[in-house]
Amino acid sequence: MKTEAYMLEYAAWFNLLTENQQAQVIKSVSTSQYDAGALIERKGELAQAWIGVASGLIKVSVGTADGKMASLTGVPAGGWIGEGSLLKKEIRKYDVVALRDSTIIRMPEKTFNWLLDTSIAFNRYLIHQLNERVAQFIGKAEYDRLLAPDARVARCLAELFNPLLYPGKGMRLDITQEEIGYLARISRQRTNQALRVLEQAELLRIEYGAVKVLDLEGLKTYGG
Numbered sequence: 001m002k003t004e005a006y007m008l009e010y011a012a013w014f015n016l017l018t019e020n021q022q023a024q025v026i027k028s029v030s031t032s033q034y035d036a037g038a039l040i041e042r043k044g045e046l047a048q049a050w051i052g053v054a055s056g057l058i059k060v061s062v063g064t065a066d067g068k069m070a071s072l073t074g075v076p077a078g079g080w081i082g083e084g085s086l087l088k089k090e091i092r093k094y095d096v097v098a099l100r101d102s103t104i105i106r107m108p109e110k111t112f113n114w115l116l117d118t119s120i121a122f123n124r125y126l127i128h129q130l131n132e133r134v135a136q137f138i139g140k141a142e143y144d145r146l147l148a149p150d151a152r153v154a155r156c157l158a159e160l161f162n163p164l165l166y167p168g169k170g171m172r173l174d175i176t177q178e179e180i181g182y183l184a185r186i187s188r189q190r191t192n193q194a195l196r197v198l199e200q201a202e203l204l205r206i207e208y209g210a211v212k213v214l215d216l217e218g219l220k221t222y223g224g
Contacts, residue, residue, distance in 0.1 A: 003031055003105065006054045011080070012167040016121035028111040034098040041096035047085035049106035053077050056102025057179060060094050073136065073159060074099070074183040076173060079166045083126055084133075086112055099179050132164045149186050151223025153194035154203065156184040157211060158219040172212040180211075198222070 004026050007014040014022060031054065034040055040058060041051065053075050060072045060081060072094060075081055085092050086109055115122045136159060147155065157180065160166065160173055181191040195211070198204050203219050205212045213219065 003029060003054075006105070011052065011078070012164075013080075013122055013125040016125060017115070017119055021115065021119055021122075024114070025107065025111060029105050029107050032104050032106070034102050034104060036098055036100045036102075038098045039095060040098055040102075040104055041082070041092055043093060043095045044091055047082055047090065047092050048109050049082070050080060050086060050109075050112045051082045051096065052080045052105040052107070054103040054105050057099045057175060058102055058104075059097050059099050059183060061097060062094050074156070074179075076160050076166050076175075080129075083112075083130065087126075099182060100176075128164060132162065136162065136165070147223050149184070149190050150194040150197045152184045152186065153180060153191060154198055154219045154222035156180060157198075157204065157213065158216060161213055161216055161219075171214075171216070172207070172210055174210045176209055 007022070007026065014025065017025065029052075034056075041047075043062065055077050057077075058075050060075065062072060081096070082092070116126075157173075160175070160183075161171070177191045177195065178188050180195070181188045184191065184194075186194070195204070195206050198219070199206050201218070201222070203213070203215045203222065205214060
């Protein structure tokens, strides 16, 4: 998919820009392809771009020196991450890894800051996104500690269908049970059990290599 077509279809903030601003964005962004398992951005490096997912699925994770890993969130096609690091002009505090073959769009820091200086609409969009992101991580910290695996899978899937963070997704997401397990931090077998429970509760339908959500609000509140 061409960059401009992707922006028009998935990047809600792009449609808020003037024609001149859109043209400048298209001119400045770059696109890269990553295989499943590839490191897209490394923890500890200076953030130099805003990261968009044109296709595929990525995860944001942190790790320790002894190899322990924790997934913070997943980001499907249509999502943009890393605005906080750019705004604070700091090094990234997390790794960004491709869970499947993915196409990544990078908006240079210079263009990002130019939009902040020239577009009130872009600023408002970022405020809403940052607020939603904070709420997401507070909720994740809560359910990781308090909820059983079935509910953790439900909330994990609900995150991936957030209409503000990941616009244009519809109610079907191409995602495997193994990928859901990575994000929910449970085994593939336990993920399969949880999905069956949620399907029986008529909250979702399991499809080949995908999940279709039938009741998003039900997923958000499942188990607590």
